[in-house]
Amino acid sequence: xxxxxxxxxxxxxxxxxxxxxxxxxxxxxxxxxxxxxxxxxxxxxxxxxxxxxxxxxxxxxxxxxxxxxxxxxxxxxxxxxxxxxxxxxxxxxxxxxxxxxxxxxxxxxxxx
Amino acid sequence: xxxxxxxxxxxxxxxxxxxxxxxxxxxxxxxxxxxxxxxxxxxxxxxxxxxxxxxxxxxxxxxxxxxxxxxxxxxxxxxxxxxxxxxxxxxxxxxxxxxxxxxxxxxxxxxxxxxxxx
Numbered sequence: 001x002x003x004x005x006x007x008x009x010x011x012x013x014x015x016x017x018x019x020x021x022x023x024x025x026x027x028x029x030x031x032x033x034x035x036x037x038x039x040x041x042x043x044x045x046x047x048x049x050x051x052x053x054x055x056x057x058x059x060x061x062x063x064x065x066x067x068x069x070x071x072x073x074x075x076x077x078x079x080x081x082x083x084x085x086x087x088x089x090x091x092x093x094x095x096x097x098x099x100x101x102x103x104x105x106x107x108x109x110x111x112x
Numbered sequence: 113x114x115x116x117x118x119x120x121x122x123x124x125x126x127x128x129x130x131x132x133x134x135x136x137x138x139x140x141x142x143x144x145x146x147x148x149x150x151x152x153x154x155x156x157x158x159x160x161x162x163x164x165x166x167x168x169x170x171x172x173x174x175x176x177x178x179x180x181x182x183x184x185x186x187x188x189x190x191x192x193x194x195x196x197x198x199x200x201x202x203x204x205x206x207x208x209x210x211x212x213x214x215x216x217x218x219x220x221x222x223x224x225x226x227x228x229x230x
Contacts, residue, residue, distance in 0.1 A: 003154065031216040042116070042202050042221030043155075050216055088155070092216060098168050100145070100219060104154040 002027075006089050006103030014111050019076040021106045023089030029101075031092040032072035034063050037105070038085045046087075047074070069094070081112050116222035118203050124228045130191040133225045135203030137184050143208025144186040145219060146178060149200040158201075161186050162208045193229050200224045 005024045013019060023032070031050055035043035047058050049065035049072060056063055063074045072091070076083055089103040117136040125131050137144050145168075146158040157170035161180035178188040184205075190197055204219035 033218050035221075040223070042118075042204075042223045045218050045220065048216075048218050098160065099157055099170075102155045102157075104152070 002101050004089055004101055004103035006106055008106060010107040012109045013079055015079060015081060017079050019079055019108060021087060022071060022073045023103050024071040028069040028094040029091040030094045032065050033090045034074050035088045035090065036085045043088055079110050081110050084108055084110050116203055116205050116220055118222035118225050120225060122226045124230060125193050126230050127193055127195060129193050130189065131193060131227065132187055132189045133201055135186045135222060137205030138220055141205035141207055142184050143206045144180055145204045146188050147202040149202055195229050198227060198229045200226050
């Protein structure tokens with residue numbers, strides 16, 4: 001099935017650093033979602049984006065819906081140890097399809 | 113507001129057995145989706161139920177089946193278990209109401225059932 005291209009696959013950073021990750025698709029999407037999953041838990045919704053160009057923040061997290069509607073970005077500022085986890089992008093494409101399409105995730109490790 | 117509840121949290125089975133997993137969605141949510149998650153493969157979509165009807169299906173063999181009850185609770189069943197079925201099975205719910213743009217609704221997840229096949 002279709003998958004989103006999410007990068008980087010993993011990141012190992014120092015506490016306090018900023019983090020950027022992105023997700024791209026070959027087709028147009030009308031919704032982008034960013035989730036975080038911690039060990040032993042299900043994914044938790046962080047940010048939802050509904051309009052091209054939309055920029056939305058949730059605390060230290062900021063996500064953007066790309067102008068082309070084929071990509072999205074997630075930034076984390078001033079990372080802290082509890083940011084550790086796997087970040088997934090997901091979206092609904094503009095076709096007649098109710099399936100939520102997923103990226104393979106970005107694994108984030110933060111060195112205190 | 114209670115979240116999505118999945119039971120059991122952990123399950124150990126042997127090859128050839130069958131298993132039933134349960135999911136109670138967020139109150140008021142009528143759509144329930146099931147995913148299989150394995151390392152390196154991400155979340156693989158199994159199926160979605162809305163108003164007791166399967167309205168979307170992924171590319172899994174017929175050994176994987178599901179159903180939804182009138183109270184929106186859902187179960188998934190896997191028969192003739194194989195070693196490769198070992199995974200985290202996640203359930204997600206959303207409103208699914210026709211008054212909303214169904215393509216835009218975020219899904220909300222439970223903590224999953226960890227299934228291990230020996």
